[in-house]
Amino acid sequence: MVTQSEWLAIKNNDTNYDGKFWYAVSSTKIFCRPSCPSRLPKRENISIYSNPDQALADGFRPCKRCRPLNAIVSNEIWVKEIDNFLEENYSNNITLEYLANEIHGSESYLRHVYKDLTGMTPQQRLTIIRLDAAKSMLINSENPVKSIGEQVGISNPAYFIKLFKNQFGVTPKQFQSKKHDINS
Ligand SMILES: [Zn+2]
Structure with missing residues (x-):
């Protein structure tokens, strides 16, 4: 479930949300920081995490572009x-x-x-x-x-x-x- 503010943060690559949540994309099995400049995924494919370790544990790989694990x-x-x-x-x-x-x-x-x-x-x-x-x-x-x-x-x-x-x-x-x- 993606809230409207989370969706907007992802859509606008909003750096203010970095460290507050991470988003994983089911179609690519990759997770990112909100500010990631990569292509916008479909909203229904996104899951939100409050902690990147959980995304890892669920089998997602950290994005090479925005390096979400740095945000730990x-x-x-x-x-x-x-x-x-x-x-x-x-x-x-x-x-x-x-x-x-x-x-x-x-x-x-x-x-x-x-x-x-x-x-x-x-x-x-x-x-x-x-x-x-x-x-x-x-x-x-x-x-x-x-x-x-x-x-x-x-x-x-x-x-x-x-x-x-x-x-x-x-x-x-x-x-x-x-x-x-x-x-x-
Ligand atoms: Zn990324």
Whole structure:
């Protein structure tokens, strides 16, 4: 039995329903997440599951396209995985699209879930990680500001200085010389 809201979610590939239910299709023996972009099945062939393990137990195979078993991962764990990824890869050029690919989610779902749980977007979090890394590089090295910006993945020096000042109230240069004052 498929409710109207479930049917609409499947029809519209609605990412907001991912993790809330899974749907299995009797004609293909495959089960999917609501957001799956594959062809819309006949409504009468659909069964709804509140848990993907149950669909597996009933003999359905997970769809290769939407990988419904990824959705078992709770959002809290998912956000931690995203943070770990950002902390290890902050020096690379990371777009939302790239991040979504790496962690196997859609861009809109990723942004939505991440913001819901942390209050910030993945990009905002990435900037904080980068600026914190820059701060410790400024403390621990004599590298020029421009190269520190590059090392933390912000290659435009003017933009790096602007972000740093917004976050810490001083420019990287001021921060670096202040440190020298303290040390001397
Ligand atoms: Zn699918």
